[in-house]
Amino acid sequence: MSMPALQARTIHATLGGIEVLHGLDLDLPAGRWTSIVGPNGAGKSTLLRVLAGLLPHTGEVLLLGQPLAALGGRQRARQLAWLGQNEGSADELSAWDVAMLGRLPHQSWLAAPSAADHAAVEQALRATQAWDWRDRPLSQLSGGERQRVLLARALAVQAQVLLMDEPLANLDPPHQADWLQMVRCQVTAGKTVVSVLHEISLALHADDLVILSKGRLAWQGACADAATHRALEQVFDHRIAIHPLAGQWVALPR
Amino acid sequence: MSPAARAHHRAAWLATGLLALALLLLAAGVGVGSTGLQSIWRALDDATARQIVLDIRLPRTLGAWLAGALLGLAGAVAQGLFRNPLADPFLLGSASGAALGVALALVLFGFSPLAASWLSALGLTGAAFFGSMAAVLLTLALARGVQHTLRLLLSGVIVGVVLGAIGSLVTLLAPETMPAMQAFMLGSTGFVGWPACGLMAAAFVACLAVAWTLSPVLDGLTLGEATARSLGLPLAPLRMALVGVLALATGAAVAQTGLIAFVGLAAPHLVRSAVKTTHGRLMVLSALTGGALLLAADILARAGIAPQELPVGVLTAVLGGGYLLWLMHRGRGQRGVA
Numbered sequence: 115m116s117m118p119a120l121q122a123r124t125i126h127a128t129l130g131g132i133e134v135l136h137g138l139d140l141d142l143p144a145g146r147w148t149s150i151v152g153p154n155g156a157g158k159s160t161l162l163r164v165l166a167g168l169l170p171h172t173g174e175v176l177l178l179g180q181p182l183a184a185l186g187g188r189q190r191a192r193q194l195a196w197l198g199q200n201e202g203s204a205d206e207l208s209a210w211d212v213a214m215l216g217r218l219p220h221q222s223w224l225a226a227p228s229a230a231d232h233a234a235v236e237q238a239l240r241a242t243q244a245w246d247w248r249d250r251p252l253s254q255l256s257g258g259e260r261q262r263v264l265l266a267r268a269l270a271v272q273a274q275v276l277l278m279d280e281p282l283a284n285l286d287p288p289h290q291a292d293w294l295q296m297v298r299c300q301v302t303a304g305k306t307v308v309s310v311l312h313e314i315s316l317a318l319h320a321d322d323l324v325i326l327s328k329g330r331l332a333w334q335g336a337c338a339d340a341a342t343h344r345a346l347e348q349v350f351d352h353r354i355a356i357h358p359l360a361g362q363w364v365a366l367p368r
Numbered sequence: 369m370s371p372a373a374r375a376h377h378r379a380a381w382l383a384t385g386l387l388a389l390a391l392l393l394l395a396a397g398v399g400v401g402s403t404g405l406q407s408i409w410r411a412l413d414d415a416t417a418r419q420i421v422l423d424i425r426l427p428r429t430l431g432a433w434l435a436g437a438l439l440g441l442a443g444a445v446a447q448g449l450f451r452n453p454l455a456d457p458f459l460l461g462s463a464s465g466a467a468l469g470v471a472l473a474l475v476l477f478g479f480s481p482l483a484a485s486w487l488s489a490l491g492l493t494g495a496a497f498f499g500s501m502a503a504v505l506l507t508l509a510l511a512r513g514v515q516h517t518l519r520l521l522l523s524g525v526i527v528g529v530v531l532g533a534i535g536s537l538v539t540l541l542a543p544e545t546m547p548a549m550q551a552f553m554l555g556s557t558g559f560v561g562w563p564a565c566g567l568m569a570a571a572f573v574a575c576l577a578v579a580w581t582l583s584p585v586l587d588g589l590t591l592g593e594a595t596a597r598s599l600g601l602p603l604a605p606l607r608m609a610l611v612g613v614l615a616l617a618t619g620a621a622v623a624q625t626g627l628i629a630f631v632g633l634a635a636p637h638l639v640r641s642a643v644k645t646t647h648g649r650l651m652v653l654s655a656l657t658g659g660a661l662l663l664a665a666d667i668l669a670r671a672g673i674a675p676q677e678l679p680v681g682v683l684t685a686v687l688g689g690g691y692l693l694w695l696m697h698r699g700r701g702q703r704g705v706a
Contacts, residue, residue, distance in 0.1 A: 163594065166594075166598055167598075168594045168597055168598060186600075187597075187600035187601070187602055188600035189600075190600060191598060191599050191600030192600075194598070195598070196594065196595060196598035197595075198592060198594045198595055198598075201591060201592025201593075201594055201595050202451065202589065202590045202591040202592035202595065203590070204590035204591055205590075206590070206640055206644050206645075206650075207587065207590060207644070207646065208375060208644060211375075211587070211645075211646055212590075212591070215584075215587055215588055215591060215599065216599070218584060218588060218599045218600065218601070219599055219600045223581075223584070224581060224584070249374065249375075251644040264591070267591070267595075271599075
């Protein structure tokens with residue numbers, strides 16, 4: 115097996131003085147899509163922020179084999195793209211300007227965007243069907259449209275590893291399907307995608323599932339594996355059941 | 369044309385328009401005064417008239433533009449840094465610090481309110497400048513750095529309130545300084561000479577250069593702190609530098625012209641209502657707008673009820689406030705002007 119994209123070693127992290135992650139160890143395989151799921155408060159978003167190097171923690175995170183803490187900010191930013199939830203609004207910037215911010219790690223300071231930057235931004239905006247309103251400021255877009263622009267911003271980084279926290283917020287079903295397809299494209303192109311999703315049925319579209327419970331790793335396994343489904347049901351106190359439907363897995367309340 | 373180029377085009381046109389407006393206002397400003405337009409015609413052969421035009425009206429007019437430009441720039445920096453449309457240049461306590469400095473200087477050194485000699489003007493200017501800088505440093509110390517935006521904002525409020533109260537107390541204990549204090553609080557461009565213009569111009573060029581260089585940070589911050597950091601931006605030192613720009617620009621303007629209200633708050637909003645653009649251009653345009661706004665207000669203040677003069681701060685509040693109100697209602701339903 116090739117080197118993992120992300121490795122976490124005995125991660126402890128606290129939020130507001132309360133320890134949220136208790137010595138977590140995790141290897142996330144490269145070239146695959148991993149979904150992190152778990153009950154509310156399990157530490158999903160915290161783990162994702164630790165993996166992105168955005169939250170102080172003890173223990174070590176390795177990005178593509180290198181200690182995250184030893185990487186320079188720009189170097190890390192070129193290898194790892196981050197899409198958070200409910201962060202900034204960027205109301206005044208146009209969709210184009212926002213997506214172009216994803217190119218910051220590639221540009222020398224104050225240099226005009228290169229042809230490669232323009233191409234990456236156009237490709238990203240087209241991939242999320244945000245190209246048609248590239249001129250419009252974000253204040254004039256709906257929640258779902260904004261989310262697609264922010265997603266394009268993360269794609270424009272063209273990083274090897276893409277971390278997304280609840281990326282489907284505000285997206286309607288057709289655009290959720292588009293998102294799934296976009297993630298598939300990324301993975302086919304050799305990229306690693308890690309997403310936090312609270313919607314279990316969508317999370318089960320991933321290659322692998324990481325199940326967190328109370329700040330610890332409860333299970334890690336393939337989404338298609340029956341043992342993974344049993345682990346899911348157990349973590350959610352058997353309040354859900356995983357069923358096959360039309361070639362997919364769906365989680366239904368029991 | 370790419371979308372970015374289109375927006376840049378609009379911004380460039382707006383900048384050209386604002387510069388042309390500044391030149392027009394500059395010409396008007398030179399023609400306004402107690403001796404009226406005559407001084408201009410006579411300036412060629414009459415030494416007194418020449419002095420009035422070159423040593424009083426011109427520096428004062430230019431100074432009004434520069435002070436407005438500094439405040440407009442500071443306002444854009446503040447609103448970007450705090451990601452808050454209500455942020456203004458006085459947010460970190462600059463105004464109260466400057467007022468306290470002036471109040472202390474008036475009491476300790478006994479500057480007569482009527483003395484407009486260069487010595488007392490320099491003393492008050494220095495007191496205002498150092499007062500505003502000290503207030504910002506105090507705010508930074510209380511917030512323990514710039515990392516925590518909300519803490520910084522609250523510390524600014526605390527410093528503003530406490531220093532403001534102390535300043536008022538000092539003035540109350542020395543009632544003879546009250547008229548001079550009031551004049552400072554309302555702002556005036558009346559004492560701006562060539563040295564003041566030089567200082568403000570130097571501060572403006574330095575602040576604008578640093579702000580322009582750091583503008584990608586403000587763009588990145590619109591996406592939230594986590595995303596900005598994920599883009600590899602070293603937020604702490606860059607934020608500190610931007611706070612420095614904010615403090616210096618505000619301090620330089622306040623020291624020369626007193627507490628001029630509203631220019632710093634209104635200018636960035638006026639720009640945003642005309643063009644949506646990235647922070648680099650927004651800051652340049654805000655500076656140009658602030659300059660035009662304060663200069664226009666100053667000319668009105670001098671000409672409106674001539675030979676009397678209104679304090680220019682009253683006019684910036686009325687003009688800027690009125691225009692912003694009109695924009696707000698015109699743009700109802702849009703989120704352009706908050």
